[in-house]
Amino acid sequence: MTTYKRPLELLEGDSLVKICAPMVRYSKLPFRTLVRKYDCDIAFTPMIVSESFNQSIKARHSDFTTNSGDRPLIVQFAASQAKDFADAAEIVVPYADGVDLNCGCPQKCVTIFN
Numbered sequence: 001m002t003t004y005k006r007p008l009e010l011l012e013g014d015s016l017v018k019i020c021a022p023m024v025r026y027s028k029l030p031f032r033t034l035v036r037k038y039d040c041d042i043a044f045t046p047m048i049v050s051e052s053f054n055q056s057i058k059a060r061h062s063d064f065t066t067n068s069g070d071r072p073l074i075v076q077f078a079a080s081q082a083k084d085f086a087d088a089a090e091i092v093v094p095y096a097d098g099v100d101l102n103c104g105c106p107q108k109c110v111t112i113f114n
């Protein structure tokens, strides 16, 4: 099993922590693998819409792939309902070191939530 420093351990340390922010369409597994080769300490997934992620296995497989070297990893979700966010977080918990709720994305697909 690969061992690595967890995000809080990194952030509490004395060294500069390099974080790759979430970018829709870009921060998928191949991109994360690349930035980790350039010393990125923590990588985010792109924003994932939690409602469809929970409802469709197809959406889940298309939105989220990972592997054992893809840590530490923060998975970012968009959600308008707390339960959607919590359910999505539960699904990724074995593969992630944290979840992030995107509260400020101006994209239409995010702002149309009720």
Ligand SMILES: Cc1cc2nc3c(=O)[nH]c(=O)nc-3n(C[C@H](O)[C@H](O)[C@H](O)COP(=O)(O)O)c2cc1C
Pocket: 021, 022, 023, 024, 025, 026, 046, 047, 076, 102, 105
């Ligand atoms: C193409 C693109 C996609 C982005 N997608 C997301 C996203 O999915 N979630 C998010 O919180 N921020 C997103 N952002 C914002 C970035 O995460 C980041 O906060 C922003 O680029 C500012 O970072 P910088 O000061 O290092 O440039 C995106 C930015 C870009 C350029």
